[in-house]
Amino acid sequence: MLNWKFIDEIFLYDGTFDGLLTIVFDCYISKRLPQKIVPKDEYVQNILDKTSFIETDFEKSSKVFEGIHKNICNDALYNAYYAFLSANRSGICDNKEIEIVKFLLKGFVVGPKIMTMLSVSYVLNVFKLRKNMLAEAHKLKGLVRLQEIGDNVFYSSIHPENNVIENIGHFFMKRFPMQNLILHDKNRQIAFLYNTKKYEIIDVNDNITPTITKEEKEFQTLWKTFFKTIAIKERTNKRCQMQYMPKKYWQDLVEMK
Amino acid sequence: MDIEEKLKILADSAKYDASCSSSGSSRTNKNGIGNGDVSGICHSWGADGRCISLLKILMSNCCMYDCKYCINRSSNTVKRATFTSREVADLTIGFYKRNYIEGLFLSSAVIKSPDYTMELLYQTISILRNEYHFNGYIHTKTIPGSSPELIDKLGKLVDRMSINIELPSSDSLKLLAPEKSKSDILTPMKYVANSINNSKLLLQESSSKYHLKPKKESFVPAGQTTQLIVGATPETDLKIMKLSENLYNKIKLKRVYYSAYISVNEDKNLPTLKVPPLLRENRLYQADWLLRFYGFKADELLNEKNPNFNTMLDPKCEWALRNIDFFPIEINTAGYYKLLRVPGIGVTSAKRIMTARRESKLNFDNLKKLGVVLKRAQYFITCNGKYFDKICYFNQSFISSNLMYLERQNLPSPDYFQTSLFDDLLPTKGDKIKCLTGNL
Numbered sequence: 001m002l003n004w005k006f007i008d009e010i011f012l013y014d015g016t017f018d019g020l021l022t023i024v025f026d027c028y029i030s031k032r033l034p035q036k037i038v039p040k041d042e043y044v045q046n047i048l049d050k051t052s053f054i055e056t057d058f059e060k061s062s063k064v065f066e067g068i069h070k071n072i073c074n075d076a077l078y079n080a081y082y083a084f085l086s087a088n089r090s091g092i093c094d095n096k097e098i099e100i101v102k103f104l105l106k107g108f109v110v111g112p113k114i115m116t117m118l119s120v121s122y123v124l125n126v127f128k129l130r131k132n133m134l135a136e137a138h139k140l141k142g143l144v145r146l147q148e149i150g151d152n153v154f155y156s157s158i159h160p161e162n163n164v165i166e167n168i169g170h171f172f173m174k175r176f177p178m179q180n181l182i183l184h185d186k187n188r189q190i191a192f193l194y195n196t197k198k199y200e201i202i203d204v205n206d207n208i209t210p211t212i213t214k215e216e217k218e219f220q221t222l223w224k225t226f227f228k229t230i231a232i233k234e235r236t237n238k239r240c241q242m243q244y245m246p247k248k249y250w251q252d253l254v255e256m257k
Numbered sequence: 258m259d260i261e262e263k264l265k266i267l268a269d270s271a272k273y274d275a276s277c278s279s280s281g282s283s284r285t286n287k288n289g290i291g292n293g294d295v296s297g298i299c300h301s302w303g304a305d306g307r308c309i310s311l312l313k314i315l316m317s318n319c320c321m322y323d324c325k326y327c328i329n330r331s332s333n334t335v336k337r338a339t340f341t342s343r344e345v346a347d348l349t350i351g352f353y354k355r356n357y358i359e360g361l362f363l364s365s366a367v368i369k370s371p372d373y374t375m376e377l378l379y380q381t382i383s384i385l386r387n388e389y390h391f392n393g394y395i396h397t398k399t400i401p402g403s404s405p406e407l408i409d410k411l412g413k414l415v416d417r418m419s420i421n422i423e424l425p426s427s428d429s430l431k432l433l434a435p436e437k438s439k440s441d442i443l444t445p446m447k448y449v450a451n452s453i454n455n456s457k458l459l460l461q462e463s464s465s466k467y468h469l470k471p472k473k474e475s476f477v478p479a480g481q482t483t484q485l486i487v488g489a490t491p492e493t494d495l496k497i498m499k500l501s502e503n504l505y506n507k508i509k510l511k512r513v514y515y516s517a518y519i520s521v522n523e524d525k526n527l528p529t530l531k532v533p534p535l536l537r538e539n540r541l542y543q544a545d546w547l548l549r550f551y552g553f554k555a556d557e558l559l560n561e562k563n564p565n566f567n568t569m570l571d572p573k574c575e576w577a578l579r580n581i582d583f584f585p586i587e588i589n590t591a592g593y594y595k596l597l598r599v600p601g602i603g604v605t606s607a608k609r610i611m612t613a614r615r616e617s618k619l620n621f622d623n624l625k626k627l628g629v630v631l632k633r634a635q636y637f638i639t640c641n642g643k644y645f646d647k648i649c650y651f652n653q654s655f656i657s658s659n660l661m662y663l664e665r666q667n668l669p670s671p672d673y674f675q676t677s678l679f680d681d682l683l684p685t686k687g688d689k690i691k692c693l694t695g696n697l
């Protein structure tokens with residue numbers, strides 16, 4: 001186990017990865033761990049809680065960043081980052097932030113060996129969180145539907161549980177380097193923009209629903225026709241279809257609308 | 258005829274092909290459109306629960322042959338259509354750009370002659386690769402009886418080729434597909450296998466000799482597959498498994514697909530099946546998996562006395578029960594392939610066990626935490642010499658009845674089969690439907 005002292009406090013932070021790494025830094029120095037770490041916006045007031053807000057400090061976070069790279073390994077960094085982007089809705093653990101912090105702190109003690117210590121619960125949880133996020137990202141690489149909304153401009157709205165936009169954005173950028181892309185995460189109101197040269201992730205405030213081109217409409221019709229035709233009637237199995245393609249994704253699928 | 262009408266006819270004709278995999282290609286993108294994904298990506302799932310990852314169509318369904326089981330046989334009166342090469346290429350790009358698909362799976366009926374058909378396929382793929390610089394996944398059929406020159410040309414452009422064996426024995430082939438001879442199918446198949454092998458050797462040689470990265474142009478990099486129909490002819494599961502084993506070992510096929518026979522035609526030589534033998538198909542897929550990844554041999558799974566799989570029990574459980582002396586297996590010391598023989602322990606679990614036990618000895622709680630499902634495995638393992646919970650002896654019938662019970666909950670519900678055939682056998686748990694599809 002870790003030799004750090006647990007203090008009866010809840011740490012609040014700004015919800016960014018840098019913010020979380022700042023907390024890792026502070027805990028490492030003070031040898032103390034809070035009960036929970038929660039993004040400020042998600043925190044629900046409770047009269048019994050003792051909270052303190054930890055200001056994000058880029059100097060601290062980049063030190064931790066470098067430190068992971070040097071003293072643990074790159075894989076551990078990915079683990080932590082992907083776990084951070086993962087939603088914890090399926091109840092993998094109580095508080096994902098604290099698991100990530102423990103994972104990194106222990107990593108600083110044991111080095112790259114941390115990646116094989118699956119019988120330690122917080123290590124396993126970080127692996128599970130990462131897997132959860134990557135699984136949805138992989139699924140969405142297939143389920144994203146790009147709609148042409150102007151000459152060579154393609155738009156897609158998605159409603160993912162995890163914060164996958166950067167991961168899948170990179171994927172589509174490589175696959176369609178000559179297409180202008182807008183991936184719009186409507187659950188978080190952020191968008192991944194790519195203009196065939198560079199990309200950025202921005203906040204979106206308005207609820208855009210772009211109009212599609214005439215050619216787009218024709219292809220959507222053809223796709224629906226194909227989709228209907230390719231299923232074998234004698235083997236109809238809607239439950240199986242739903243198991244693989246959960247209903248929560250249907251709103252963004254051309255063929256299921 | 259407009260493109261939508263053609264698409265309807267030619268997708269409908271292609272739908273019975275089980276293969277839809279898009280894995281094994283790692284083409285990168287250089288100034289074109291698309292790339293491969295080694296692990297494969299599914300883009301949608303049809304109403305039959307099968308994964309859709311490729312635009313799966315026929316070039317044409319105007320067939321000169323008359324295979325008894327086929328909807329497009331020349332003696333049937335069905336709507337006929339033929340795409341132009343340009344139409345297929347444009348459709349592929351249009352779908353791909355919108356991320357509907359991973360690529361194209363182009364098959365065809367035999368139109369005019371095998372070589373004429375192959376030439377059509379080649380024209381199409383050439384437009385995609387050379388004119389549109391498309392780097393997505395392409396799988397084409399090898400037309401039975403086509404010439405080596407055409408196979409060569411096409412093989413350099415595609416990721417995967419397949420030629421369907423169709424039926425598990427040459428007698429059955431004679432009976433149901435009289436115009437296709439065994440050699441029409443096996444000769445091109447072996448030819449492709451050889452070319453794949455040569456191209457691999459060449460790549461190795463050039464990269465080791467000149468310390469260069471291997472050249473990109475390789476022959477059918479994602480390998481060759483085949484498909485056969487199950488249940489139209491009397492071959493046993495043993496015979497089918499032996500055939501697959503040979504295809505994997507001798508011809509180095511990537512995959513064999515099994516397709517439960519669906520009757521679309523009437524013929525005196527065809528059985529009349531109300532429902533396709535989906536459960537049997539599922540068992541064959543499970544057994545096939547055991548051949549490819551678990552180190553099993555066909556002879557271990559079945560023998561002359563038991564030539565068919567028990568539809569009520571999965572092949573690995575069946576094997577384990579017949580070889581109860583092999584167990585129990587000690588989790589902390591058994592080797593990888595031994596672990597894999599335990600019912601309920603798959604590749605992921607076995608790997609996790611191997612990693613985790615390096616750190617410390619494992620007990621049953623550790624296993625649970627690692628995500629190893631003990632429902633089936635509990636009967637076959639020990640941890641540090643101890644059995645699970647109250648299990649303290651090996652009794653075949655005790656274990657067998659327990660496993661049967663578990664398996665029953667996994668079987669599809671009767672309404673899925675649209676028949677009362679299974680009614681008395683199957684208490685069901687609706688949410689535990691196993692998907693009886695080719696993408697298991």
Ligand code: SF4
Nearest residue numbers: 320322324327330366
């Ligand atoms: S060759 Fe036989 S199986 Fe193929 S399309 Fe023609 S009739 Fe059907």
